[in-house]
Amino acid sequence: MYMEKLDVGRLGEKLASEYLRKQGYTILAQNYRTRYAEIDLIAKQKDVLVIVEVRTKVGEQFGTPEETLNYKKLQKVRRNAEAYVAYGKWKGPCRIDAVCIVLAEDYTPQRIEHHENI
Numbered sequence: 001m002y003m004e005k006l007d008v009g010r011l012g013e014k015l016a017s018e019y020l021r022k023q024g025y026t027i028l029a030q031n032y033r034t035r036y037a038e039i040d041l042i043a044k045q046k047d048v049l050v051i052v053e054v055r056t057k058v059g060e061q062f063g064t065p066e067e068t069l070n071y072k073k074l075q076k077v078r079r080n081a082e083a084y085v086a087y088g089k090w091k092g093p094c095r096i097d098a099v100c101i102v103l104a105e106d107y108t109p110q111r112i113e114h115h116e117n118i
Contacts, residue, residue, distance in 0.1 A: 012056025016099035034083040049094040051081040056101040065100035
């Protein structure tokens with residue numbers, strides 16, 4: 001079964017959301033659009049707003065999901081987070097996390113890594 005890139009991304013976001021909920025996070029929004037791009041997940045951990053970038057890959061033969069978090073991508077995520085906060089959506093502490101997911105060929109999760117405060 002072949003899955004489109006967009007579908008792999010959506011599956012990754014679903015898995016990341018479930019993972020974070022199990023870790024005690026509250027999911028506030030998914031696929032939130034700013035004027036710059038889209039924020040994959042917006043969550044809350046206690047009193048901290050957490051902007052979450054989800055990176056999903058099928059297998060690691062062509063690199064890890066972590067390797068796709070380059071400087072340009074991180075700057076875009078940061079601008080999105082700043083836009084969200086600037087529009088009055090949040091007044092407290094904020095951080096940016098990444099959830100990196102590797103799927104097996106049958107699209108079952110092989111690895112889920114949560115990187116805080118990237």
